[in-house]
Amino acid sequence: MNRREFLLAAASAAALPALSFSGRLFAAPTNSPRFLFVFLRGGYDCNNFLVPYSSDFYYESRPTIAIAKPSANNPNATIPLDANWGLNPVVRDSIYPLWQKKQIAFIPFAGTDDLSRSHFETQDSIERGEPLNAGGNFRSGFLARLSSQLTGIPAIAFTNSLPLSFQGASKDIPNISLKGNTKANFDERQSAILAGMYKNTSLASAAADGLSLRTTVSMDLQNEMIAASRGAPNATGFAQETQRIAALMRDQYRLGFVDVGGWDTHVNQGNVTGGLANNLRNLCDGLAAYAAALGKEWDNTVVVVVSEFGRTFRENGDRGTDHGHGTVHWVLGGKVNGGRMAGEQVAVTQQNLLQNRDYQVLNNYRDVYSGLLARVWGLRGNQVQAIFPQAKPRDLQLV
Numbered sequence: 001m002n003r004r005e006f007l008l009a010a011a012s013a014a015a016l017p018a019l020s021f022s023g024r025l026f027a028a029p030t031n032s033p034r035f036l037f038v039f040l041r042g043g044y045d046c047n048n049f050l051v052p053y054s055s056d057f058y059y060e061s062r063p064t065i066a067i068a069k070p071s072a073n074n075p076n077a078t079i080p081l082d083a084n085w086g087l088n089p090v091v092r093d094s095i096y097p098l099w100q101k102k103q104i105a106f107i108p109f110a111g112t113d114d115l116s117r118s119h120f121e122t123q124d125s126i127e128r129g130e131p132l133n134a135g136g137n138f139r140s141g142f143l144a145r146l147s148s149q150l151t152g153i154p155a156i157a158f159t160n161s162l163p164l165s166f167q168g169a170s171k172d173i174p175n176i177s178l179k180g181n182t183k184a185n186f187d188e189r190q191s192a193i194l195a196g197m198y199k200n201t202s203l204a205s206a207a208a209d210g211l212s213l214r215t216t217v218s219m220d221l222q223n224e225m226i227a228a229s230r231g232a233p234n235a236t237g238f239a240q241e242t243q244r245i246a247a248l249m250r251d252q253y254r255l256g257f258v259d260v261g262g263w264d265t266h267v268n269q270g271n272v273t274g275g276l277a278n279n280l281r282n283l284c285d286g287l288a289a290y291a292a293a294l295g296k297e298w299d300n301t302v303v304v305v306v307s308e309f310g311r312t313f314r315e316n317g318d319r320g321t322d323h324g325h326g327t328v329h330w331v332l333g334g335k336v337n338g339g340r341m342a343g344e345q346v347a348v349t350q351q352n353l354l355q356n357r358d359y360q361v362l363n364n365y366r367d368v369y370s371g372l373l374a375r376v377w378g379l380r381g382n383q384v385q386a387i388f389p390q391a392k393p394r395d396l397q398l399v
Contacts, residue, residue: 042263326359
């Protein structure tokens, strides 16, 4: 790295106050609850993940991309969960075992009131967690407000920049991406120079802590790569990331956020092969790896998986799906009251579609997660309202 590159990198680091790791040495109680929010950016097609296989309309609507009805003789058929719903078989070895252990629940017909079908608007709406068209602080996220209500609960975002969900907190929220970057940004000499630039300033502690954490994580990742050379089979991509996340959530942090992109499947979506199937396989391998890596602390963990919206129920002319509305949320954890479909539901028929194209939203995420977070952390009514203003908490007894 030449002098110009170093100065540019240093300037970039200085421009990211979200990389403040002051307080990172604070240790939360070992058995305190852990909560990880997984955001699928792009609007995933829930209908080819949680398959409404009892619906003839599903098969009429998807002549080329539907998942086959359950069949013991067809390995590519839907895995039945109950009389109406089943799983895409690509997650047979990852998510299905969690279902069998009753450690995952699905919430069909979930989502937000936002009908814009805009990725960015709806993502922002969900991350803010405020009533639709509400005024107030547009840089205030619901996880930031949750963090501000909790004492002694260290929070972190596993992202390159601080997500809106965590913006506006009353305390510093660190962020660090673990997406396969196994090389530290600076060597020891460069780190010393950069730390010296902030000496005797208000950013001194943040800079030193951030550089130290990056170096420590980088060393761990390099060791992991060496160990992997033994040839033992393991998941790649998101699964590697979640194992790293698990180490930090197990030992240090209790409230986390990670996002996963690539879910906008307008063309050649596929069913048990193709882009969506690959994404689902990697995602679910990662979630299973996260559960395994946490060990006994999986029993103190809740993971939620959401996306800004679902997809159109019918496939389009390009054998894909377009922006929709209602979707399926997931809740996972060792003590989750799972093995069931939670929340309000209707039959999957043409008559029950929203605007003759999408799943309805019958389970508003603000109401559902108000009830869930209240149970996880024992929050009082006024605390819940501070996190999700004007929400009507619904206790689906998920934990």
